[in-house]
Amino acid sequence: MRSVPGHGRAAPGVRNHPVKPEPVSKALCPAPMRPALALKPAYATHGPKFLKCFRFPMSQVVTRFAPSPTGYLHIGGARTALFSWAYAKSKGGKMLLRIEDTDRERSTEAAVTALIEGLTWLGLDWEGEPISQFARAARHAEVAHELVKMGHAYYCYCSPQELEQMREEARAAGKPPRYNGYWRDRDASEAPAEIKPVIRIKAPLEGEIVVRDHVQGEVVFKTENLDDFIILRSDGTPTYMHAVVVDDHDMGVTHIIRGDDHLTNAARQIIIYNAMGWTVPEMAHIPLIHGPDGAKLSKRHGALGVEAYRQMGYLPAALRNYLARLGWSHGDDEFFSTEQMVEWFSLEALNKGAARFDFVKLENINGHYIREADPAYLYEVMVETAREVGRDEDAKGLVANQNTVLAALPELQPRAKTVLELIDLAQFIYALRPIQPDEKAAALLTDEARTVLRSVADTLGGLADWSVPSIDAAMRALAEEQGLKLGKLAQPLRAALTGRTVSPGIFEVMVLIGREESLARLSDQTAA
Numbered sequence: 001m002r003s004v005p006g007h008g009r010a011a012p013g014v015r016n017h018p019v020k021p022e023p024v025s026k027a028l029c030p031a032p033m034r035p036a037l038a039l040k041p042a043y044a045t046h047g048p049k050f051l052k053c054f055r056f057p058m059s060q061v062v063t064r065f066a067p068s069p070t071g072y073l074h075i076g077g078a079r080t081a082l083f084s085w086a087y088a089k090s091k092g093g094k095m096l097l098r099i100e101d102t103d104r105e106r107s108t109e110a111a112v113t114a115l116i117e118g119l120t121w122l123g124l125d126w127e128g129e130p131i132s133q134f135a136r137a138a139r140h141a142e143v144a145h146e147l148v149k150m151g152h153a154y155y156c157y158c159s160p161q162e163l164e165q166m167r168e169e170a171r172a173a174g175k176p177p178r179y180n181g182y183w184r185d186r187d188a189s190e191a192p193a194e195i196k197p198v199i200r201i202k203a204p205l206e207g208e209i210v211v212r213d214h215v216q217g218e219v220v221f222k223t224e225n226l227d228d229f230i231i232l233r234s235d236g237t238p239t240y241m242h243a244v245v246v247d248d249h250d251m252g253v254t255h256i257i258r259g260d261d262h263l264t265n266a267a268r269q270i271i272i273y274n275a276m277g278w279t280v281p282e283m284a285h286i287p288l289i290h291g292p293d294g295a296k297l298s299k300r301h302g303a304l305g306v307e308a309y310r311q312m313g314y315l316p317a318a319l320r321n322y323l324a325r326l327g328w329s330h331g332d333d334e335f336f337s338t339e340q341m342v343e344w345f346s347l348e349a350l351n352k353g354a355a356r357f358d359f360v361k362l363e364n365i366n367g368h369y370i371r372e373a374d375p376a377y378l379y380e381v382m383v384e385t386a387r388e389v390g391r392d393e394d395a396k397g398l399v400a401n402q403n404t405v406l407a408a409l410p411e412l413q414p415r416a417k418t419v420l421e422l423i424d425l426a427q428f429i430y431a432l433r434p435i436q437p438d439e440k441a442a443a444l445l446t447d448e449a450r451t452v453l454r455s456v457a458d459t460l461g462g463l464a465d466w467s468v469p470s471i472d473a474a475m476r477a478l479a480e481e482q483g484l485k486l487g488k489l490a491q492p493l494r495a496a497l498t499g500r501t502v503s504p505g506i507f508e509v510m511v512l513i514g515r516e517e518s519l520a521r522l523s524d525q526t527a528a
Contacts, residue, residue: 061093069111072305073118094127118306140238152275155197199232214284214347221267287354313418318369326355367417375409397430411504428498434524441495449492496525
């Protein structure tokens with residue numbers, strides 16, 4: 001782990017990015033330039049003259065996922081990472097991981113670990129080591145001061161009181177409360193000695209800034225609505241707006257995929273890109289995920305961390321499939337492998353409308369993947385999940401009865417939509433006697449049913465061949481003898497042997513747990 005002198009250590013598990021900064025150029029329209037964001041010679045915007053300034057380079061696609069380590073990897077961030085990963089893979093490129101850990105008070109080691117573990121569990125890999133934004137603070141400051149030397153930024157010595165006065169005067173005039181450019185062209189000799197200056201970018205005074213976005217289309221921002229925002233604070237630390245641009249440039253990012261709440265940021269970031277003469281990445285600003293009611297997704301809708309979905313029993317492949325459908329589509333395909341997603345993925349297929357999170361659809365997709373999964377894989381997931389959620393007795397039972405659980409899984413898989421449901425369904429294998437029936441199962445164990453079960457126990461005790469066909473034939477014969485439908489016999493039998501009303505075929509259950517255990521469980525219930 002390395003750190004930048006004078007700026008502390010990188011976040012735990014994150015390294016400073018070993019990139020060689022590109023030499024600074026004063027050109028405002030270098031070639032080649034990508035078409036996502038555009039400024040014409042006087043900083044402002046678009047049109048035929050400007051379009052002649054850029055070409056479409058043939059280079060490797062580089063995307064990035066840049067979360068802040070202030071909590072878990074939430075579901076919206078996971079989708080952004082998935083889209084960034086899929087696009088890079090589809091183009092034979094790479095995705096980089098940058099931890100935006102400049103907020104030292106909120107950034108934690110636990111959050112960094114949760115982010116990395118969440119991405120790993122989802123099956124999303126990245127090129128190289130995670131990059132610490134905080135560790136690159138010296139580079140951010142270097143670029144800010146270079147912008148001052150180039151005449152595209154300046155030192156601002158306004159006090160907090162002066163800034164508040166500016167805001168009040170703007171409000172009184174019916175204007176947005178913002179900085180008025182007081183120090184933009186003022187001589188530094190007038191600077192008060194007691195004020196440590198910030199560095200502000202010189203925003204264009206007229207014209208437009210155009211964001212040519214793969215999802216939102218062409219979005220135009222009037223430069224008159226943008227102020228000279230701060231890029232370096234008085235303590236020498238960079239603002240988010242500035243650090244992001246410098247990092248994306250130095251990392252060689254060619255495509256930025258992020259939430260559309262960053263669309264306004266894009267307009268400001270173009271000012272820095274063009275002031276430095278840097279190529280602007282292509283951009284795709286995706287709508288945020290909404291809840292079923294159309295409101296912005298929150299915890300009450302299911303805006304949980306990825307680890308919560310793992311603990312609820314969702315498979316990573318299923319979550320990838322579901323998240324992909326939240327804002328991207330390939331015709332009417334509902335289920336597709338990750339390989340198919342990578343093959344089909346394109347920025348043009350991203351939807352402009354907000355997607356709605358739906359747990360029912362997620363469960364249905366998860367059920368599909370559980371049905372299709374290899375039993376050996378599911379068994380491992382069941383054990384890991386039981387341990388993670390604190391179901392120690394289930395974990396012990398699964399481990400002690402591995403072969404039986406594996407044999408039962410093909411019968412259990414069609415009946416479950418989550419791994420937790422699979423564990424519940426498998427409990428009959430290792431349940432301790434006497435079996436404690438759940439409420440529905442207990443309702444089936446009436447006095448009349450117990451009388452029938454005594455006859456069942458007598459019949460089963462005399463069987464020489466303990467197999468499904470033999471048990472099936474014996475039970476059918478007994479049902480006919482007693483004038484009962486087979487279901488009237490099988491239902492209380494299932495309740496007595498498993499404690500539930502849902503299980504694999506009850507004759508299969510009896511073979512799985514064996515003759516001795518089956519007869520012992522029947523004895524417990526008929527004696528009750």
